[in-house]
Amino acid sequence: MTTATSSRVWWPICVLSAAFLLWRAAVPGGPGMARVYVKPAPAEADASSAGWLAARPDESGAVVSPARTAGVWVAALLTLAIFSFLYKDNPAYRFAEAVMVGVSAAYFMVAGFWDGLVPKLFIPLSQMEWGTVGEVGRSLLTLTPLVLGMMLLWRLLPRGGWIARWPLAFIVGTYAGIRLLSFLEADFVSQIRNTIVPLVVRDTDGLGFDLWASVRNGLMLGGVLSCLAYFFFSMDHRGWYGRVARVGVWYLMITFGASFAFTVMGRIALLASRLEFLFDDWLWLIDPLGKRPPPGL
Amino acid sequence: MAWLQTLDRRWIFLAMLLAVALPQLLQVRVPEKPTPLVLNVFRKIEELPEGSRVLISFDYSPSSEGELAPMAAALVRHCCEKRHRMVLMTLWPDGKPLVERAISRIIEGEYAALGLQAGRDYVNLGYRPGKEVVIKTIATSLRAEFPTDDAGTPLDDLPLTAEVTNLQDLDLLISISAGFPGLKEWVQYASSPLKLPLAVGATAVQAPQAYPYIPRQLLGILAAVKGAAEYEVALGERYPNLAIPERQDAVRRMAPQLWAHLLIIALIVLGNVAALVSRPRGGVR
Amino acid sequence: MLRNTIPWLIAACAGSVIIAAYFVPSAQGWQDTIGQWFEVLASFAFVLGGVNLAMQNLQKISAREPGWGYAAVTLMSFLVTLGVGLFKVGVPADSSGSRWGGSYQAEGSAFWWLYEYAYNPTISTIFALLAFYVASAAFRAFRWKNTEATLLLATAFIVLLGRTYAGAVLTSAIPEEYSAFTFPGLTTLIMGVVNTAGQRAIMIGIALGVAATSLKVLLGINRSYLGSGDG
Known part of the structure; x- marks a missing residue:
């Protein structure tokens, strides 16, 4: 145009x-x-102006x-x-x-x-x-983050930016410490445990065989193993191993397809929210929350 | 079909605008049915004895308010209906006004008749910087992180928190999460190490990543605006006073979702048809 | 020494204390102390970010670089918001007649106004723009080319339909006992089984990567976070 x-x-x-x-x-x-x-907001006992x-x-x-x-x-x-x-x-x-x-x-x-x-x-x-000695110790501990903070702000000065490495190292070290164990516990060990599921699932009464639940468990276990096979690059993806890894790729593609669909959904919700603001709060074209008396009243 | 190849993307933008705007202006509504993952959360809150202590962390900002505010509202309403006592907080600096909005709009607004009191029936802990470190700290000591509530009252002086030492004294944790820090960190630092029941509401982008935590580390997910809509329907079936359009923000937003999804599908089909038609004969696919 | 070894020792000590606290309850107090320091530093990081932004924009304005007018708008917005937030402008006074006891975000305050009417609409609309671009991408980039792309496409189709009322209507003729084959049923299967398997494998891989990186940091094998320049 x-x-x-x-x-x-x-x-x-x-x-x-x-x-x-x-x-x-x-x-x-x-x-x-x-x-x-x-x-006017209801005045509280301890306030002189309530807003x-x-x-x-x-x-x-x-x-x-x-x-x-x-x-x-x-x-x-x-x-x-x-x-x-x-x-x-x-x-x-x-x-x-x-x-x-x-x-x-x-x-x-x-x-x-x-x-x-x-x-x-x-x-x-x-x-x-x-x-006392104890109070001095506690006070020094209180002063430490102030000193580290000032060192961090040193980055803004033209010279001596390396001084900010100390607080930066503290931040990185803290993250390393808390993430090392939490990721191993929640995202590694627990995920392996969550994957150990029965491949033959009994009915709730314990007598029959729940085919659907067994298939689901089998598909899930097979999916995790094949995806992990795909991620493991120390073995050539050839022969039977390559075929397993290829199944893993298919699983991942389905996973990404689902993520795409979910992403679309999320973006649309955000757009709907903004348009609702324009139509409701600004233009008063709609009033879904009943914030105003109906026109003519 | 050549016009499809050269289609100005602004026509697509216009189509998307109309797909979302028209259902809103016409106030179209579509029915919803709760799914098991949503019902798991609903039943957990429903089955907790009256007066249970529920922590709700508003881990989101205005950028995802359109998705998450409806589910936050639905969860707070459910806790009010069940007279659960709520400990509210946020790990996001710009989430703090959203907590205050939920308090003023729902707890002190819609449920004003119940006379719920700050400190006794709900506590707003506010925000602390530190991301997951905040969770790790309150897992062992609430007071080490929040010596006072957001208004500056010591936790020991508030009936709700006077007997709460750490997260293990709470009956249910809920994170309404838009990313980092959010549901993953609550799983890693609270529900996994402490074996505490955790329910989450997640944005559509984050929800697929939460499925591997079910059922041992997470008892359920409210995934995106649809999850919120399903929860609102479940709430409306149990509490008829909540089955009204004014209390069903997410259900209302499912009509634009429907038409926008159909548009996306149509665009994918059209795009493939255009590519197929314009492909040179004998060319490699 | 000052630029390399001591920073590594600081990182190693901070991380080791937190790991020790996991196994030794008596070290919990030290972990809390480190947590407090971390939070103070996180707050200082906000200050660092803000001041850095102001300085960069000030430089742009003083050098009259292209777009310096927008830099001036950024700087003005920054200074006004910072001023009204730090000085609690418009915050209702407490019983002593002072506004300092009230919340800096109290409803009706100037800071609250800027959050509600400037920050909230701009940031949420920026994210809302993505709805349009995702539609454009669906038209231009989502091609049925090979097995993998077909799987991705088919899954997106099913989940897009299954997550709305359209999916239920289109497959409403399927009897209840075969509900797993409706669009909502297939969506549940995809999310609960295939997506769970894929995400779990990704999660396991990331967990191992994070653990390895953390160990490298604590042992001093990886010091890339310290940078290479003299600063």
């Missing part, structure tokens, strides 16, 4: 969309859209929240800006992406500060005592 054709198509769409939004949002007595209502909580429009004391209403508009426009990438890369998408990167990096930093550094470092530091 040429730029001129593209403009001819997009201008009418943009004008019609703007007119539609204006009608829904601004016409008195119109259907309305994007308004968020709040009510505001989301409310239904028909609840007593409910008022429109300008900040949250503006928020819904911002969220909707950012959503549309990101969806616009599907047509082609454009400044609106780039802007929304830049906002996301900045906000998310700061979000993680703030969460790390209030939920990590404050309870795990600053509060223990404020409680340090140096009176």
Whole structure:
């Protein structure tokens, strides 16, 4: 599509969309859209100001929240800006992406500060005592992560970045320690144990023979062994061994096919969720959760 | 068929948009039937005696909220119906507001009439950085990791946690998981070494990887939005007050799923037909 | 020594204590201490990531590199979010009249607003975009070429149908006793047997790989995580 054709198509769409939004949002007595209502939160005994909580429009004391209403508009426009990438890369998408990167990096930093550094470092530091030998020992243990943390931040300085290797080594060593045993226990030994299943399964009454369960167990055991055969490269995949490994490949292909289908399912659920936000919270075209009184009431 | 070869992918995008949007706008609903793996989780929560202590870890972020929020809501609703006491936490920094949303929307909103109290009927432990190290620590000492709840009250002062030393004092663990850290870490550091009952809700991407843990290390999986929809149906059959559209977020989202799946199948067929037609005669397949 | 041997010793000690705690209950306290230190370092890593991003964007802006305007947007978003989060702007005050006792994410606060209306919609929409690309990939890349590709394709077909109402409708004529041959039944079989077998084999392989890598780290055979430069 040429730029001129593209403009001819997009201008009418943009004008019609703007007119539609204006009608829904601004016409008195119109259907309305994007308004968020709040009510005062019940004051707790130990709080001097309780803030505001989301409310239904028909609840007593409910008022429109300008900040949250503006928020819904911002969220909707950012959503549309990101969806616009599907047509082609454009400044609106780039802007929304830049906002996301900045906000998310700061979000993680703030969460790390209030939920990590404050309870795990600053509060223990404020409680340090140096009176007895035991207290000195405990205080030194409290100071250690601070020192390691400062060494980690040394990476940001132009010289002496190698100092960050010490805390990095601590992180890698800790991971190595906890993963060595947990993977062996849960993902190796337990998986072998889970695979040891009876190939002849008795009925629940113990007298008959459950053919279907036996076939399932056999298929599962054969599948694990053939896939492992495929992963074992110390033997040439030739002759009978090659044929077993090939069966393993078939199992893996079915596994990947199932994973693909599941992945499709997951992505669609995420899209449905975003569209529901646009149709429900922003445009008020649907109200699946009954958040608003029916139109005309 | 040459047009198929040169089809602008934006037409495919438009088709996908319509396949998902139209069922939503028309509010189409399709029936669901619970499968055994979902029923295993449902029955476990149902059979626990009233007042049991259930830990629910919201191990996801807004990026997978569309898939996992419905199942988190369904599990919390079930615990409320059964008057189980909930210990809520998250291993994801951006999962913390999702825990708070579940509390305000469901525990304090939909179940306001029950008068469930923070500290007595539920505790929000909040978030701690450290990923699987958090699980490993609370496996032996809850207080070493969370000396207080998220509001800053010492766990010893809260009736629900006063007698909880570690994970072994809980009756059921649930992880609603979108990846790392999530269900795999709960299996590795809690259910496998401690032999604790663990149920999980997983994204569609992660769910296939959880099947090998069943049944010894995991008692059941709610796989993706379909798993959540099946759970909502099971809940609705047992508790008729929950068999209403407002309490069935996942069931509602299964109609867009249906049409989008059919579209994908159609696209695979079309793509293969186009490739078949355009293949040069005598060419190697 | 300082750049190589001591880091390895630190890694070996940290890992060994955790392994020892698995077998020796009296070492549990040491494991908890290491866990606490690890969490502090994980928090510092968030700080490191944030400051690094800010510095990179600042460099882009000062050098007027292409796209520096977007770098400015990133930097502004970062600084505003960081400021309102660290200073708890808009957090309802507690009984002492101070906002410092409240949660930094309290409903109605500025940080909460940015999470709800900027972070949440952008990150979830970015992931939602994948629905479109997966459809495009299904059209362009999923080809019936050989036995392996056919198995993959057929499985995707069955599971895509079996996980929706369409699968149940299409095979509704099959009697209940043969329900294993309906689309939902076949999906259950694929997931519970074939997928389980495949995933289990992959899991066993990964577990052995992780164990071997961990041992190499603890024994100092693998020190690649330390990098090679002088830094």
